[in-house]
Amino acid sequence: MSEYIEIQTDPTDDPDVFRFHTNLLLVEAGVEEYDSAAAMEEGSPVAQALAAVEGLAHLRLETHDLLITRDPAVPWHAIIADVTAAIKDFFL
DSSP states (O other): OOSSOOEEEEEOSSTTEEEEEESSOOOSSSOEEESSHHHHHTSOHHHHHHTTSTTEEEEEEOSSEEEEEEOTTSOHHHHHHHHHHHHHHHHO
């Protein structure tokens, strides 16, 4: 693992979808997708760590990327802060 955790966020064309890119290995290979917090709670350890983040409607994990679809009632600034904190807590 890198000495530093880097997380970059990028909006997409859809206002309810954001891409997070990190220097951390989130999944070994392939793609993981979760359509609810309940599914995340039953998923991989990284998905479980993100299950408590309010407002996640859909989570897609790729090697170094997360693609998050939010519940439109929850503002992005809250989700971004909570996802970033959950990732850092998980890997530290």
